[in-house]
Amino acid sequence: MWKMSLLFILVLSNVGTAGAxxxxxxxxxxxxxxxxxxxxxxxxMSGADRTYSFWEFPLSFKIAYIIGYLAAFASILKMVPLILxxxxxxxxxxxxxxxxxxxxxVPGCTVSEISRDxxxxxxxxxxxxxxxxxxxxxxxxxxxxxxxxFQNSDVFASSEKIIIAHLxxxxxxxxLLKILEKPEITNKELSEDLYLDKSTTYWHIKSLRDDRxxxxxxxxxxxxxxxxxxxxxxxxxxxxx
Numbered sequence: 100m101w102k103m104s105l106l107f108i109l110v111l112s113n114v115g116t117a118g119a120x121x122x123x124x125x126x127x128x129x130x131x132x133x134x135x136x137x138x139x140x141x142x143x144m145s146g147a148d149r150t151y152s153f154w155e156f157p158l159s160f161k162i163a164y165i166i167g168y169l170a171a172f173a174s175i176l177k178m179v180p181l182i183l184x185x186x187x188x189x190x191x192x193x194x195x196x197x198x199x200x201x202x203x204x205v206p207g208c209t210v211s212e213i214s215r216d217x218x219x220x221x222x223x224x225x226x227x228x229x230x231x232x233x234x235x236x237x238x239x240x241x242x243x244x245x246x247x248x249f250q251n252s253d254v255f256a257s258s259e260k261i262i263i264a265h266l267x268x269x270x271x272x273x274x275l276l277k278i279l280e281k282p283e284i285t286n287k288e289l290s291e292d293l294y295l296d297k298s299t300t301y302w303h304i305k306s307l308r309d310d311r312x313x314x315x316x317x318x319x320x321x322x323x324x325x326x327x328x329x330x331x332x333x334x335x336x337x338x339x340x
Contacts, residue, residue, distance in 0.1 A: 192227065194217075194219055194223065194227060195227040195230060195231065197217055197219075198213055198217065198219070198224060198227050198228070198231070199231060199236060199237070201213055201216060201217055202231075202237055202248050202249070202250055203250050206248075206249050206250060206255065206260075206263055207240075207247045207248070207249060207260065207263040207264055207266075207267055208247065208248055209245050209246060209247060209248070210224050210225060210228070210246065210248075213248070228248060235251060236250070236251055237249060237250060237251060238250075238251065240260050240261075240264065242261075242264035242265075243306075245264075245267075247260070247263070247264050247267075249263075256333070258330055258333055259333050259337070261310050261312065262312060262330065262333055262334055262337050263337055265306070265307060265310065265312060266337055266338065268303070270293075270295070270299070270303055271303050271306070271307065272338070273293055274289060274293065274300070274303050274304070274307070275307070275312070275313070275326070275334065275338070276338065277289060277292055277293060278313060278324050278325060278326055279326055279331075279334075279335075279338075282325040282326070283316075283323035283324070283325055284323065284324055285321045285322065285323055285324070286300055286301060286304060286322060286324075287321075289304070289324075304324065308324075311327055311330070312326070312327060312330060312334065313325065313326055313327060314326075314327050
């Protein structure tokens, strides 16, 4: 559109120039001051002889002027969607907002869980998580073989993140509930009460002890387990969520 308008303006300009050759005036650039001094009074430099209104100009000039304005206006209108699109970008991608809401509702979720729950492919989830992390909206915590995602790092204490990560395992959750129910329970009693293999019980107990969610004390040949008193309030809070 703008190319055609420019071509039309050039054509009209040439028509106007051709007409000027038959008139009383020849329009040319002002000569250097030295040449003007030589001409003396032959050249009137006192100012404009007359002021013309727009409507007194040749028709071709008026048409070219109007088309030029219309072409500029049309170009601005074409840029409006692009400008508005750029303004909307900081508000966030729709999928990114969905992912962020999910993280707030399900703290400690993983990439695979987000992908499954929201039906967004994992590659897109990872990309949006990187953007959210760069914007200080989320924090990541590595727990075993999983990377768990939490709302901004100021929302959760580090101990809470560890507790939430452990409670994602249904077996570990059962073990913690049983320890709360029967403080100083042994590994053997846990295995029997929860119908777990002793090696499975030992593996979960070791992970909980390593993160100091539970503590132990030895009595004879038995090791008894109880919840770390310093974390018991947080543990109860998240068990009841």
